[in-house]
Amino acid sequence: MLRIALPNKGRLADDTRELFRDAGVDVRARDERALTATLGDLFEAIFVRAQDIPEFVADGAAGAGITGADLIAESDRALCTLADLEFGKCRLVVAATDSSEIESVDAIPDGARVATSFPRLARRYFSGAARNVEIVPVSGAAEIAPHIGIADVIVDLVSTGSTLRVNGLHEVATICESSARMIVAPDGAAPNGADRRALEELVGALQSVLRARGQRYLMANVPRTRLPAVKRVLPGLNGPTVVDIMNSGEHVAVHAVVPAAQVYRTVAELKALDAEGILVTRIERLMP
Numbered sequence: 001m002l003r004i005a006l007p008n009k010g011r012l013a014d015d016t017r018e019l020f021r022d023a024g025v026d027v028r029a030r031d032e033r034a035l036t037a038t039l040g041d042l043f044e045a046i047f048v049r050a051q052d053i054p055e056f057v058a059d060g061a062a063g064a065g066i067t068g069a070d071l072i073a074e075s076d077r078a079l080c081t082l083a084d085l086e087f088g089k090c091r092l093v094v095a096a097t098d099s100s101e102i103e104s105v106d107a108i109p110d111g112a113r114v115a116t117s118f119p120r121l122a123r124r125y126f127s128g129a130a131r132n133v134e135i136v137p138v139s140g141a142a143e144i145a146p147h148i149g150i151a152d153v154i155v156d157l158v159s160t161g162s163t164l165r166v167n168g169l170h171e172v173a174t175i176c177e178s179s180a181r182m183i184v185a186p187d188g189a190a191p192n193g194a195d196r197r198a199l200e201e202l203v204g205a206l207q208s209v210l211r212a213r214g215q216r217y218l219m220a221n222v223p224r225t226r227l228p229a230v231k232r233v234l235p236g237l238n239g240p241t242v243v244d245i246m247n248s249g250e251h252v253a254v255h256a257v258v259p260a261a262q263v264y265r266t267v268a269e270l271k272a273l274d275a276e277g278i279l280v281t282r283i284e285r286l287m288p
């Protein structure tokens with residue numbers, strides 16, 4: 001069985017489990033606290049700290065792994081990304097206290113102390129920006145560092161920005177964007193043969209779920225005479241499917257895949273074309 005390293009806690013862990021479940025890949029563990037589980041029929045999952053996953057995959061302890069792009073970059077290990085899984089979106093930012101009047105990286109004085117759990121990325125960023133700073137490595141809660149006098153600015157992850165706000169900090173610059181990625185070791189050390197095929201099928205299944213999440217399946221009955229206009233409203237993946245309705249000479253059923261964000265407008269446009277019996281459903285998987 002190919003071993004896949006998965007995050008053991010936090011939002012990356014929850015979203016990973018949800019994605020596997022939606023893809024129909026069972027995560028079966030003997031106990032909630034178990035550190036291993038079977039993943040479908042072909043894989044074994046090990047649950048480890050998200051920041052350790054790049055090392056485990058690079059060293060071959062796991063054939064593949066799922067973790068954040070921020071942690072992959074911070075590890076500085078040579079790794080290949082098989083897929084962007086789109087969850088765990090966040091940004092690594094430089095932030096300063098609201099009382100500091102620092103509004104740009106150029107305003108950070110020489111010798112400033114930077115608290116962060118991303119020392120490599122922070123060091124690289126500040127040296128690229130020609131700022132001479134002192135990195136203060138912390139393992140978490142960097143937001144507190146400027147308030148207790150151990151740092152002047154911080155480099156930390158931001159999702160909604162509310163943690164920075166409630167701790168009296170504001171963003172000064174974005175270092176990089178991040179989301180969850182499926183990774184393998186570089187060519188040569190990566191799984192090959194049957195393992196590689198199984199992994200690619202798994203990635204395909206996960207991606208089909210991600211693709212489906214942003215789309216809806218829309219069905220409506222429309223007057224046959226309105227079809228040319230309906231086709232303009234409902235482009236679908238390859239144009240709408242048009243189906244005869246038994247004993248209804250005047251109406252036909254149209255089916256199409258519509259971006260979730262456009263459903264509201266599309267329904268209104270179909271109604272204006274005398275559509276009836278409009279039905280919108282979620283899609284489990286989408287393989288174009």
Ligand code: AMP
Pocket residue numbers: 012068088089090156157158159160161162163164
């Ligand atoms: P927020 O208040 O939504 O900006 O979240 C910020 C807090 O959540 C910080 O403590 C971050 O370290 C953490 N955080 C946000 N997004 C992520 C992520 N994708 N992965 C890990 N930690 C995150």
